[in-house]
Amino acid sequence: MTTLGELFDASLAHLAAAARDPHTPADPEECAALAGRVDHVLQQIRKGLGPETNPLTTHAATQGRSPAPAADDPQEWLTQASGRLNRARQYLQTPGDGAAGPSGTRIEAAGEALAAVRDTIGSHLGPDGAPLTPYACLLRHRAAADHLASRYAEVGQAAGQVVHRIAQHTEHPGAAEAFAEAVACLDQAAAVLTHPTARDAAPHLSALPLALPVIPVQALPTDPTTAVTARLAEDSERLSSAAYLALHDHDEHRLSDSDLHHMAHWNSLTRLLAGRVLTAATPALPHAYRHTAHDFTRAATALRESAAAWRNTAAAWQDVTDPREHPPLPHPHPHPHPATVVSRTTATRLGGLLYGARWTPAATPGPARPATEILTDAGGPGPLAASLYRLPSTGWQMAYTAPWAPWVAERPGALVHAYSAVMAVEQQCAGQLLNAAHRTGTPVPRALLDAAAHQALATEQRSAPAPRIRPAPYRPVPRAAVPRELMRDRRPGLRR
Missing domain, CATH: 1.20.910 (Heme Oxygenase; Chain A)
Structure with missing residues (x-):
């Protein structure tokens, strides 16, 4: 089963391959298309980090101090990086959703791997955020947030390398400057996410797999x-x-x-x-x-x-x-x-x-x-x-x-x-x-x-209270299959 660490590694490998691609973008439209794909990766990073991911802000809150300024907010730096990429696409006068070649495919795969990271974490939690597996309890720990932040920082830096490559092949001076500013923003976001407060990260989370529903998959004689x-x-x-x-x-x-x-x-x-x-x-x-x-x-x-x-x-x-x-x-x-x-x-x-x-x-x-x-x-x-x-x-x-x-x-x-x-x-x-x-x-x-x-x-x-002893529900008849009227009383018109 694919684990959390393998998904992060796959995203990094795809971005590294895109940054090393010797192919030179043929025209401004391809450069803009590559930038659009990178922006999608940044969106996945922002979703994965969530609103409460600033290590300095969280640490300050636990110590009763004022939160850190916006300059130390990784979400703010990631948002600014996306803004610079959008500005570069405007200079290139193209929306950035066209063909992007093999590098574009690799960047898309990197974004898909990050989406799978969120799906993997979400599979251990219910709709209300309650844990569904014993491994979900680990996600509550500060070390888990630090570990995820450090991995997302690696992905952000790898995305910056891709943007740097795009900038090298951009002839428009305004777009090249915007790309360079985007790289700087990504470096700042990574610097915040890898702050010394994240040194006690939890590397064991790299082995976290997708949680499977408790639905049997039968063993068949035809199974290899x-x-x-x-x-x-x-x-x-x-x-x-x-x-x-x-x-x-x-x-x-x-x-x-x-x-x-x-x-x-x-x-x-x-x-x-x-x-x-x-x-x-x-x-x-x-x-x-x-x-x-x-x-x-x-x-x-x-x-x-x-x-x-x-x-x-x-x-x-x-x-x-x-x-x-x-x-x-x-x-x-x-x-x-x-x-x-x-x-x-x-x-x-x-x-x-x-x-x-x-x-x-x-x-x-x-x-x-x-x-x-x-x-x-x-x-x-x-x-x-x-x-x-x-x-x-x-x-x-x-x-x-x-x-x-x-x-x-x-x-x-x-x-x-x-x-x-x-x-x-x-x-x-x-x-x-x-x-x-x-x-x-x-x-x-x-x-x-x-x-x-x-x-x-x-x-x-x-720390949990003693278990309450209650009879188990009758499993053969799901509760949802029983009309509510029958659970309370007889239905109107039913002969007694």
Whole structure:
């Protein structure tokens, strides 16, 4: 999944390519068209920064002092830069919306990447600005604003390099002067955005991906096994969002006791399969990766322990639900929570990587696929470990949020203890898988983001009030589908 840092990097790469383009603009119209494309990039920067982005103003407000003058306002400098670009287009006597050649295409792509940055951030927030994922809590921190400001400053400076190139090929003296002034304005904006108060920025935000809705994407027998690791990452994003929304007790996202019971079962199976994947792939490791083989063995052991902890959690749910229900696989709920379906799908995907795409949880496990095929489909030992790391990282969030759910809060303490045990072993699993990935030279920047989110989640929950115990709504009939008259009373004319 594309991350926030990758989007910023893509925007910078497109602008750098446009600034280095040896092609000379053919006429004033092309120069104006390029300037128009750059102005669109500046508009995206202004939208991304928002009205409260002046580091000096924000710092002064927190210290009880008067806000900084307009000269230290990056929005003001960006607005002035756009004004200079508009003036240059007026000198060139062209609106600036004509053909701009390959450089214009690159500048447009840079603007699109910046728009995707805002979409990525917005996906973690609801219409009212409320957080929808644990990672949204990080966006409230001052360090997050500083990090985004520093990245936008880089983009602004790169846009200035493009304007400088345009000015070099502009024959009109007034337009050339306006372009030069625009570059100076962009340099001033960057200087404000990279003020020393931004030194404690949060680089972990670079790993922030697009938040996905909690809608299951089924695993199909026709899915290529090479796509398993990417789909696992998407499933983890959905489960993370589901856990956070359930923690905050949104009625439409409530997890019932049946949901939590079944999710514990599927999580146990997923960890068991993940450990078997590592064991099956180990014989294909080259001799140079002999230390990685030991890491795989330790990680597989930790995953088996995690599977046992999740199995104990499912058994704890069994004890407090129907004692007669002891099936080999959980009975499917007629209308399960989407997160329950995602949990089962995750197990199906891992089983497909291990046994073949046609494997299902109801099937009897057969021989594993050849180790070389498993390792190749996963992208190698490092990417395999990095991909499996997402399982315990998300599992920790699920286990942390479950005891706060009303259905768990009113249950015996055995459930709370079971989830506490899961959290401990999931942390061990994550550490072992990170060690295996790092041993192969594979970076896992997502680990820094997860660690920051877990800390923010714990801090937020310590200050939250105790959960209110309310019955879960009847999921099969959406509230919006029930006429309001029937919710209050019988409809007029309906026979009693």
